Amino acid sequence: MPEVSVTSLDPRVQKQIENAQTALQRGNLDYVIEVTTQVLKTAPGCLPVRKLQRTAQMKAQQSKSKFGTKMFGSVTQAGFLFGSSNKDPNKALESAEKLLANDPTSVPGLKLLADAAKGLDMPNTLAWVWECVHELLPNDRDALLNMGQAYYAAKNSKEALRAADLLLKLRPQDGDALDLMRKASIAQTEEKGKWDDKGSFRDKLKDAAQTVSLEQASKVVTSEEMTQRLIKEAIERHTQQPDSLDHLRTIADGYRRLNNLPEALVWIRKARELPAGKADTTLEKLESDLKTAQIEHDIKALETELTTTPNAPALLAKLEAAKTELAQFKLAEAKNFVERYPNDYAARFTLANLYFDLHDYQNAIANYQQAQKNPKTRLPALAGMGKSLKARKMFDLAVAQLQNAKSEIPNMDDTKKEVIYELADCYEKMGKKDEAIAEYKIIYNDDIGYRDVSDKINAFYSS
Secondary structure, eight states: OOOOOGGGSOHHHHHHHHHHHHHHHTTOHHHHHHHHHHHHHHOTTOHHHHHHHHHHHHHHOSSSOOHHHHHOOSHHHHGGGTOOTTSOHHHHHHHHHHHHHHOTTOHHHHHHHHHHHHHTTOHHHHHHHHHHHHHHSTTOHHHHHHHHHHHHHTTOHHHHHHHHHHHHHHOTTOHHHHHHHHHHHHHHHHHHHOOOTTSOHHHHOSOGGGSOOHHHHTSOOOHHHHHHHHHHHHHHHHHHOTTOHHHHHHHHHHHHHTTOHHHHHHHHHHHHHSHHHHTOHHHHHHHHHHHHHHHHHHHHHHHHHHHHSTTOHHHHHHHHHHHHHHHHHHHHHHHHHHHHOTTOHHHHHHHHHHHHHTTOHHHHHHHHHHHTTSTTTHHHHHHHHHHHHHHTTOHHHHHHHHHHHHHHOOSOOHHHHHHHHHHHHHHHHTTOHHHHHHHHHHHHHHOTTSTTHHHHHHHHHHO
16 A cells, blocks of 8 residues: 555645644644544555644543553553454554544554554554654653664664664663664665665765765764764755755754754744744644753753852842743743643643742632543642642632542552642641641551651640
């Protein structure tokens, strides 16, 4: 089954896809999923449409539990569920799409989709699927190796090298990763040199700096060297294809990996200036993440500098200004996101936490209340709302929220201990000492060293 581009599809279908992209920006996820599902029925090899569908599915994943990724901690564990890739790839594709429609974070579903892509001879789709698995399981060795091998098979040596580089960071002496690094380096050299069997290798090289020799390719390339090389190549390709987002992404990602955040931001902003980049939410989020990381980096640098010159007025002023900038930037970004996607309750929870940190408890309460609609954020939102009400001295209302959180948290973990402690503190402030000490005793019986619970219990019995 051939892989096809969007431009090769019927013009009416192209228009539908364009409308779906617009709908994605407006938060109409059901429409995006419906359109992409219909298109993929007739053009399952159209990878851009499959990517668009997954973006919408991931955004829509609010109330469903991540059963697949929780149950299966690695790629190798998930494989047995569906058997080998020898089954009918068309049926495997159908089953995989159903699983991922229900839960896009399902590793078994992605594994089955990878089997289908391999059986249907869709190499670029196969590589992308393993990229998705890697995003869910970033430290899984098999996911990284499969991703790299898939990119190599798809003749994408640059991405194969990236995968090998990531794997070598996890396991510096991994034989498969070293082998992939060598093969991908040689493949990249061949692509650049464009030699054939009739000519000698060295005769085909135009410039020693243009490529890596086979002797060098047989050695392990350091992460920094590899990244610098990828950046240089991507900049060259960007010069030739200035409207390509992929090249700009590669450049920005390279600088990010080198921890050169200002330069990464420059290239991401260039990407967002392009017509296609203005509507790309992933680029928008990446710019926000990079800006946040840059400010956080500056804060850490100032804190480190203050360890050698403590109480320096100029440094303290800079540090305070940087922290204020970070808080304001995060709040502005979170508010902007919630305004566009008011039903994203996880984003509501993030916004509520930012308001809480800024002591804006009224706005924190409003957003914690909305965040309770998402099962994933319900419990911490209950706790946050209780703490916010307590901060506003609405103790009876705070007790109700904290009691709900206490009853719904199954295990006596740190979260439950904090909820019970806050509940007990509310009772104390209400003058209900017996109720307060009863809550403190629950923590004392499980963890005598938690905060000042031991002192409170001892004081109670001493009196």
